Amino acid sequence: MNIKKELSKSEQSEKVIILKDLYKTYHSSEVEVHALNGINLHFNRGEFTAIVGPSGSGKTTLLNLIGGLDNPDKGDIIINNQSIINLKEKEITEFRKRNIGFIFQSYNLLPVLTARENTELVMMLQDYTDSECKNRAEELLKEVGLENRMNDRPSKLSGGQQQRVAVARALASKPQFILADEPTANLDSKSTEGLLSIMGKLNKEENITFIFSTHDQRVVKKARRIIKIEDGKVISDENIDKL
């Protein structure tokens, strides 16, 4: 892939995501769940971060807020020097389309489309030409090792292969950030290993910021930064590179 970017040290340490005092509470009929209780964090460009913590600790909520899928009750989210919490529906949709790639636990591929079409989809919704979409989708699928399965529909692919298509789709529109919610939860060890090495490579080569929520120790081991959350609060934030 020829999109490798050489970035200066100052650029590499640029704070691209800043979370300020985030609170989020879910109200069900009987109980209130305080998912986030004053989160203050920032993410630098090109980081490979794992957010860990027990179930219900607030990992997914945090990812949803960063991805603009939900709004906090209190606090601010600043991405690329712009607060996203007051953006209109249209603006936040456009923001997601251009800046964020999502990887879901259950892949969420469109079963009626082939691996290539699934990858092309997000580009097609943007200003790419048909040939650009095709070339980039093929390039990405080759990158994730699926050059021979491009024309297969998800039903013909294994879980690991489907998640690799999801990675290719997330990367398709050249986003700045990839948010992955438990991406390896449904994968076996071999598939997990393969997926992590692909994501690690893309992180290094394209300087894309990866943020995972995970329980998976295999993912945690690969992460360069590990943020531990419990009861909606950050209880530790380790930067392996700095250590």
Added chain:
Amino acid sequence: MIKMKNIKVLTSIAAKNIQRNKSKSRIIILSIMIGTIAGTFISALMTGMYNQKVHDSIYTECAHLQIVSKSYLSDEDINSTFSAQKAESVLKKYQNPGKNAPIQAFSEQTIILSMAQTARGNAGIKLTGIIPEEEKKVSDLYTKIIPGTGSYFSSKTSLPEVVIGDKLAEILRIKNYRITEKNLAEMLHNGLDKDIAAKLNSLKNIRYITKKKLEKAIKAVTGQKVQGKAISLIRKYSIYYGHMAKITFSFTNTAGELSFLSCRVGGIFKTSNTFFDQSEVFIRQQDLLKETGLTANKIHKTKILLNKNLKPDNLKNIQPIEQEIQSSLPKLKVLDIRNTSPDAYSFQLMSLPSTFIILFIIYLVISFGIANTMTMAVMERIKEFGMLRSIGMSKKEIRYMIMAESLILIAIGALIGIFISVIIIIITSHTGINIFGSSSLESFGMNSLIYPSITPELFIIIVIMTGIVGIVTAISPINKVLKIKLTNATKGVLS
């Protein structure tokens, strides 16, 4: 606005989704197809019915235009006449030259209100004096003489000859029921049960003046109520028309005195309009004039048949010539279908709205089912919609994708439905359909045999309606999908 390129992508996904859930897609296609067939066929039947009513009104009863004196409109008095010569001189201008002349033919009539009497019955009727050769040019009544009852003014009789309707013959008891050796053989030949036929032998040559009395007698000899095909055969073949029956007509002449005219029935006609059959009696004009005190130049009505090139069955097309004739004859009144056959005219007006209403009701009922099926089909894919919105698909694009899916399904169903209905209608438009039984429609002045007919407007209505169904049935699934929180949708949670 959604970009053209995105519309292409979204439509392609929508089309692929249709193939994905085949059973649900089939349900939607099938329901819209059945609805379209039912709606199209019912509408075609109604259009056929209305067209026939209009056709019969024009070509058998009223012609395209009529001229009467203004006083005749308010009072159909024997003295409300006008000069035949004056009208003729105007009409002949429009009748020449030849083929392209707006007027094809006209016929003058002398009409008096009269009481018809026989030894067994009487009825109030309209006695119309005609010149049969002229009348034949504006009315096809001469083709509607029931075989075996005589002819259209070609019988030889010393008394004046009249042609009456089947219903009047029944009222005057000229029509009765009689089982004879000959008609019993015909009934057997057409499938009457031999046991029943044997029992009917005892009723031979007895005259029953009504259908009811015949059926009562049959019940008495067979010991049971004969039903179904058997009774239909007996009713059909036992009808007996009195030959050259005598009728006396009483009416007031021009001097205001009561006059009587005895005539013989030369032929009996049966049209699709029972009321016409009951109330109209035709006589040669010269025979009528003798007793009324009228002269050949004093007539009550001129019936005008217009040239087919004008497409005169459509009121709009005849209004210019109507106005021209009216301005040439300012003291008389020119009437069109609105006055001469208001019921046929109202049917003509009703044709399109009734088609619209029928299709609206059918599609409305179907829409509920389709909306429900669509909602289920869409909610099953909630995770995908969650993903699509997450990766940047706008609400507008989601809306369009669901709507496209609904519209494609409905368009397929409607197209198949239209195709099948057109085939059914083409077949039945030649054979005709008797849906409502033999006489129920005739009592409303309509032919019991309906020839379904379709108009381009019907297809325009179907296209518009199915388009609306497609949009309306997509509203509920769209709302449900977009109401679900994005964070839940990506996980397949429906709240």
